[in-house]
Amino acid sequence: MELTDADLVARVLADDDQHAFGELVRRHQSSVRGLLRQLTRTDVALADDLAQEAFLRAYKNIRSFRGEARFSTWLYRIAYNCFREDARRRKELVGVDEDQWQAEQDPQTVDPGLRHDLMHALSLLPLHERTAVVLCCQNGLSHDEASRVLEIPLGTVKTNVLRGREKLKRTLAAWGPN
Amino acid sequence: MNELEQEEWLDRQLREAGPYIDDDGFTARVLASLPVTRREPQWLRAMIVLGLALIGTAMAYFLSGGGSLVRQGVIQMADFPIWLLLVFAFGCGLVVGAFAVIFAIRKTPEIRDLTRLDF
Numbered sequence: 001m002e003l004t005d006a007d008l009v010a011r012v013l014a015d016d017d018q019h020a021f022g023e024l025v026r027r028h029q030s031s032v033r034g035l036l037r038q039l040t041r042t043d044v045a046l047a048d049d050l051a052q053e054a055f056l057r058a059y060k061n062i063r064s065f066r067g068e069a070r071f072s073t074w075l076y077r078i079a080y081n082c083f084r085e086d087a088r089r090r091k092e093l094v095g096v097d098e099d100q101w102q103a104e105q106d107p108q109t110v111d112p113g114l115r116h117d118l119m120h121a122l123s124l125l126p127l128h129e130r131t132a133v134v135l136c137c138q139n140g141l142s143h144d145e146a147s148r149v150l151e152i153p154l155g156t157v158k159t160n161v162l163r164g165r166e167k168l169k170r171t172l173a174a175w176g177p178n
Numbered sequence: 179m180n181e182l183e184q185e186e187w188l189d190r191q192l193r194e195a196g197p198y199i200d201d202d203g204f205t206a207r208v209l210a211s212l213p214v215t216r217r218e219p220q221w222l223r224a225m226i227v228l229g230l231a232l233i234g235t236a237m238a239y240f241l242s243g244g245g246s247l248v249r250q251g252v253i254q255m256a257d258f259p260i261w262l263l264l265v266f267a268f269g270c271g272l273v274v275g276a277f278a279v280i281f282a283i284r285k286t287p288e289i290r291d292l293t294r295l296d297f
Binding site: 026029030033118134168 | 184185188189191192193195196198199200201204205207208209211212213
């Protein structure tokens with residue numbers, strides 16, 4: 001039987017079990033790195049550095065995880081804080097590494113042209129709308145969970161998702177279902 | 179195409195456009211960057227500290243002639259003016275309080291991040 005995230009966290013807390021923490025990293029690395037790639041406008045190297053920093057912080061502060069939210073929600077919050085601090089340090093966000101981004105997409109599931117337009121449209125959204133859309137629509141968080149991750153009111157999250165969605169729909173109108 | 183269909187289509191495209199990112203050594207890099215694990219269990223560390231404290235107390239008691247040094251100290255302090263004792267007590271309270279605040283901040287990541295203190 002596969003251990004739950006809560007079981008693995010309990011092992012880390014009880015025995016400082018780094019193998020259990022490694023399993024948590026393996027489970028969540030894709031979604032955390034994906035989120036950070038969206039936030040950094042697909043700067044893969046920066047996103048991975050921030051993801052590594054986020055997991056390191058998660059390990060050091062795992063005692064502050066009280067199990068009130070999903071482990072992934074807690075991780076997203078740490079990752080988002082890492083991104084915010086880095087952005088504050090840099091004062092500006094870096095550009096888009098389109099080639100590397102495209103190379104990592106799976107060409108079997110989504111039309112490459114649509115994916116390109118979708119990712120481009122997403123990267124053009126303001127940061128607060130892009131973050132809300134990625135968390136709620138792409139990563140499947142509820143509005144309530146996203147408001148905890150971003151530390152903003154629930155109503156603001158809903159507004160940001162709504163506005164972001166509207167802009168994406170307008171931009172991708174030509175691709176929509178017939 | 180209605181509004182709901184459009185939203186469902188967009189959400190599906192967003193989910194499918196965010197594919198699984200291969201680990202590609204990422205987990206190994208994270209694990210390599212973790213601090214070295216302290217293997218001693220908590221109870222063993224607690225026993226070591228308690229044992230050392232008891233040994234230190236016993237040594238101090240016998241070396242001071244069965245606590246006569248402490249008795250003399252208390253008698254001398256009783257002769258001090260009351261304002262000096264109050265200042266001393268207040269100073270001790272301040273030092274203990276400062277250590278308690280520092281400890282509390284170190285143990286609470288949210289406050290530590292908020293205050294941006296690094297100690």
